[in-house]
Amino acid sequence: MGVVERESGPGLAQVRRVRTEIPGPESARLLRRQHAALPAGVGSSLPVFVTEAGGGVVVDVDGNSFIDFGSGIAVTTVGNAAPRVVERAAGQLARFTHTCFLVNPYESYVEVCETLNRLSPVPGEKRTFLVNTGAEAVENAVKIARAATGRPGIVVFDHGYHGRTLLTMSMTAKNAPYKQGFGPFAPEVHRAPMAYPYRWRGDRERCAEEAAAALADLLDRQVGAANVAAVVVEPIQGEGGFIVPPTGFLPAVAEICAARGILLIADEVQTGIARTGALFACEHEGIRPDLVTTAKGLGGGLPLGAVTGRAELMDAVPPGGLGGTFSGNPVACEAALGVFDEIERHDLVRRAGEIERVMRPALAELAERHPFIGDVRGRGAMQAVEIVRGPDGTPDPARTAEISGRCHRDGLLTLTAGSHGNVLRFLPPLSISDSLLAEGLEVLAKAL
The missing domain is CATH 3.90.1150.10 (Aspartate Aminotransferase, domain 1)
Known part of the structure; x- marks a missing residue:
């Protein structure tokens, strides 16, 4: 000692x-x-x-x-008690703690959504709405994909982690401790091999190519591409072991989805908000997902998640179909605006x-x-x-x-x-x- x-x-x-x-x-x-x-x-x-x-x-x-070396599992990315996060959240605490955006809206919620729309790699006109957690964000992204496509199926990857709700637990690969004893699980969740170079059973040099081919085979032969609403992928798998897919795999996934009318959802809950040396990890290979989920680092330590997506997809859900009592809490929204302040002021993307x-x-x-x-x-x-x-x-x-x-x-x-x-x-x-x-x-x- x-x-x-x-x-x-x-x-x-x-x-x-x-x-x-x-x-x-x-x-x-x-x-x-x-x-x-x-x-x-x-x-x-x-x-x-x-x-x-x-x-x-x-x-x-x-x-x-x-x-x-933990950051609350990638939550306090800009620092724990970062000055602008504290200032903005404390100021909001003194004004009001809650109204429920579904009852009385407030500007900070809109500003967070405008910021994510501006910064996210989703193509075209975008919409964002706020939730409390990463699992909520992923679950709502799936809801939107199903509503927009009229298809039930969801494809995820080996080693993936997406949350602890019934649907996201079903999407998560690892059994213990996340799934053991908690079944039965949600239906219409299918799993493809992840391009994991260190443990690829085939030729490691062809890992990206072989994993992409396995995904295409799953979609076309086993599930039926016409039945699949979305493929959900972490650009770098988090709980699965920080698995970085080889160059070319994510673009191949995007091409496979686009060719079949399947939506691509990037789960950036752990990788997003400047963590990987880009604001979003899918930017490293120029991926333009249809929907992207964020949480963890977004709220600077306060519970906040988001779904950002193409406007026509997000608007496919009728009024009242999205939301929650605490979703987009005003204190958490101000904290998120403080997070973006800190990233810009201190060039934290470069710092990563x-x-x-x-x-x-x-x-x-x-x-x-x-x-x-x-x-x-x-x-x-x-x-x-x-x-x-x-x-x-x-x-x-x-x-x-x-x-x-x-x-x-x-x-x-x-x-x-x-x-x-x-x-x-x-x-x-x-x-x-x-x-x-x-x-x-x-x-x-x-x-x-």
Whole structure:
């Protein structure tokens, strides 16, 4: 244990500091209360109770300060308690907390929609409406696709994650813990192979081509393209293990959909809002989806999601068919406008690229030193390493959990992911300093 001082900002000290065992005595006391009050199904990756967070650190009740490589699972992309987010949300709290947009509208909701319409890669005239979560956004995108096409079928991909509602849980690939015991599931959800280069069973050089061919075969031979409303794809799969499809796969998916009158929905819940070095991850290959879903980083820590789509598709749903009591809450809308302020003021799209240029070579060097790192991948401030056992690449979730635990005990907040639980994923906030980023990588190297 010890204190490692680095640069201090005007508010919360930007330092890594480990004063106690992890979790410390105060966190342990609160955990006992948690276990008595909450169901066992609600758990935490790093079970310490937070009192402050900002910049690139998270501080717990025992005074430990962790370097943040998690961003609340890509939610606090612009930083936790980012100034413009706090200012705008606090100002709205003083005016009113809620009216329900379906009863009394307010300008901030419209402004968020106008901003997403302007910035999203959806082609042509666009419309946006707001929801509370990423799962809600995906579910509503499917509703819109079905209403606009008159078709029931939805195609998703292996390793994909889309949420925990009945429909999005059905769309999610991984069984435990997301689906086990919760069936029966929603019908008309079909699954295609994901172009996953590291684990592609065929020729890795032909991964994009072979995966696209498998999708076309599924649509034409197994499901019937005329029965499919939409293909839903994460441009980079999140919970599935930060799987970056090879160049050419996403454009091929878009072409396959367009040729069959099938809509393309880009699930950008985890990848969107500047996380990958572009405002939307599908921009890296020039993809123009019919609909795009956002959440997580959109609200700067407050619950907010959105569906943005081609106007003629969005308008296919009659009045009253979209919405919700809390959807587009005014405080969350102001927070989102603060997020876009922060991105523009601090050029955070560029900052995500800078973080990649620091992290990727460091992770590649670690892979050279440790043969149990089977793959290094990611884009922008969304990086990962896959932990394996043996030359055949057998997933090693136990070692992955051990490495992550060692990081936690040494003051680095890390997360795991992947269909096999064997991926260490790194999602630092774009507000993290270069010195904290480098120090976090040193802690990771020690844990490895």
